[in-house]
Amino acid sequence: MKANILICARPECLGETLDLPRLKQYFANNGHEVLIHDNFCADISNLKLTSSFKDPDRPAVFAGCSPLGMENRIKMLFHTPLEVANIREQCAWTWLDAETANRRCREIIRSAVRQVAYTPAFKAPPNILKEQLAAYEAEIERIGPNPFKA
């Protein structure tokens, strides 16, 4: 399966060990479309994708930081299934030797590309916290402030 691969290339994040142009070439030769983004955090922060793929309906792979950090927020930017390849914590910050780091990076992204075929698209759950909190705040407003506040 061919995928859209977005690599976050912020030097403060990934350092300078990884050879990203070579990585891009490797996956492009295999029929995937690869975009290298200089500061994807800005897109994540604004919840708005600034780069566009030629075929946006392909499943996507985001190569950057750990899925523990912002996976769900990144998934909100794509309407297709998305898999996160952790090339920061498990590669750039782990391997100091450039050759090993680049090889591991390629393997991690390749694994994510294979896995994305089995990943369902993200469905944002309802904001139950907001609903429950709004109901409780209305109740507190009805009974008034805590008398100990004074």
Added chain:
Amino acid sequence: MSKAGVVLCRCNSIIDGRIDFEQLNKKLAADKKVQAVIQVDMACSPRGKKTIRELAAMEEVDRLVVAACSPFSKGAVFDGFALEMQMPKQLIELVNLREHCAWAHEIKDADKKALTLIKMGLKKVLAARDLGQWSAGCAHVNKLKCDRCKRCIEECPNRAIQLGADGYPAADPAICQRCGICVGGCPLGVIALPDFRLEEVSAMLAPLSSGQSPVIAGFFCNFAYQEADLMGQIGRQHSPGLHIIRVPCTGAVNMITVNDAIAEGIDGIMVVGCDSSQCKHRKGNELAKYRIANCRKGLEEQLLEQERLVYVSLGEGLVEPSVINRRKCVRCGLCAQICPYGAIKITDSGDYEVNARACRGCGACAGACRSGAVDLPQASGGKIMAAIKSALAG
């Protein structure tokens, strides 16, 4: 005297894009209890770690508040920092500015909320004392104050607390799961976990009292806390009046803390955890509900409204439930037997189905099914095999 330092993490401009760090820096620097305030681009990165180490060395700071992201995101990183800096990890408090403030509120509300959250973190680390719980590494009973009522022995879901040779209860570190149910149940409040002591939690409530009504303190169990993280991550906002305090389980909320919160002038207290019978610690939420019901009676006796204290179930959007493929299912019922949350039931037609609200996505059913009929959407068999094939291909 304790010297606290504050690290403000910009998180690649994600946090400081929504919160005014210069104002925050100024206000924190004016606080007498704060020895130093620094801003770093990514506190979790190797470069950020170096800056934090330099701060600790130069300013002789002995405890830290790191205002960054969720403990479920980078908590382990800062635990590692603590180890490297030979600082008990309870002396580094990670304040969740990203998921619970920058992403959860409008910009106009986020600045004020950020300051309150950092002050809560500061109060917690400044109140941190080692009363023996750090070396114990599990639930620790203060024998000087314990009256040997044995309630902790009765309520511990893992039977980790037993009566010692000296007649006082003691937890077995090999069995204790640090759920805090004993901390929540102790009528004298003399039990502490390494990173959870009632005095620290009560200290966190003080900065809330100055907030505008309604001020709500939310005691969120780890599961509900992750749901609040998820809402922040996907950009779903909630009222800034809620101040979330993470507890290991709702059973760890002691009613002494609730009474402290009422006395501080907090308008409402939400104890937020799992739905009935869905508690990872088996009976933490049921015990919490029982204690809340009793505490509400006490509030009424003090002529206060019962509604000031409520239990709320959350955690429904956090996991995608497992799916049963009826064509493959041989109806052996093993999945229903093994499910720790009782989420799989047999229907009238004889098929097994998953109650999506009850499923916690642990995958026990998928692992047990001999015919491969159960799958977890986020970790399906096909997905795992794809990763294995990729690894073997080299």
